[in-house]
Amino acid sequence: MSAEARHWLMKSEEDVYSIEDLRRDGVTPWTGIRNYEARNHMRDRMQPGDLILYYHSNASPPGVAGIARVASEAYADPEQFDEASAYHDPKATHEKPRWMLVDVEFVKAFPKLVPLGDIREHPELRDMVLVKRMRLSVQPVTPEEFEIIRALGEES
DNA sequence: GCCAACGTTGGC
DNA sequence: GCCAACGTTGGC
Numbered sequence: 001m002s003a004e005a006r007h008w009l010m011k012s013e014e015d016v017y018s019i020e021d022l023r024r025d026g027v028t029p030w031t032g033i034r035n036y037e038a039r040n041h042m043r044d045r046m047q048p049g050d051l052i053l054y055y056h057s058n059a060s061p062p063g064v065a066g067i068a069r070v071a072s073e074a075y076a077d078p079e080q081f082d083e084a085s086a087y088h089d090p091k092a093t094h095e096k097p098r099w100m101l102v103d104v105e106f107v108k109a110f111p112k113l114v115p116l117g118d119i120r121e122h123p124e125l126r127d128m129v130l131v132k133r134m135r136l137s138v139q140p141v142t143p144e145e146f147e148i149i150r151a152l153g154e155e156s
Numbered sequence: 157g158c159c160a161a162c163g164t165t166g167g168c
Numbered sequence: 169g170c171c172a173a174c175g176t177t178g179g180c
Contacts (some may be wrong), residue, residue, distance in 0.1 A: 056157045
């Protein structure tokens with residue numbers, strides 16, 4: 001019996017790779033995660049089909065821009081082996097890769113961004129990992145938090 | 157194994 | 169562009 005589907009939030013800098021870039025590409029490998037906790041979520045907990053809140057960081061305002069979906073099992077991030085890549089890791093080998101990722105697939109862009117400020121002020125969202133912890137770019141979200149934000153984003 | 161220095165994230 | 173938060177590195 002498979003584990004219950006989970007919900008996630010993944011951050012991307014808006015001017016580096018926005019939800020519109022993901023819409024254009026359809027699906028993309030989530031390269032460049034170099035934080036162990038974020039990696040562990042992708043490697044150990046994510047399953048194909050899990051839904052993702054797609055968050056724009058370094059934006060004004062920052063916030064949740066839409067929804068994406070996990071589109072693969074975890075596999076080794078190829079950029080760790082590429083000496084020309086900014087994400088090259090000299091300690092990683094093909095036999096023992098250090099960094100794992102999943103593919104992420106576009107689902108929808110919200111008509112209107114759900115700003116971080118609104119999330120902070122929402123009484124049912126103030127315990128979100130997003131609010132309590134900076135600097136974690138792949139993080140779990142409860143089903144309740146996911147539904148509240150989806151409802152906010154889908155209001156016209 | 158401690159912890160200071162360092163580097164990065166990311167809001168403002 | 170500033171800088172607080174905080175994860176990582178490396179000297180000891």
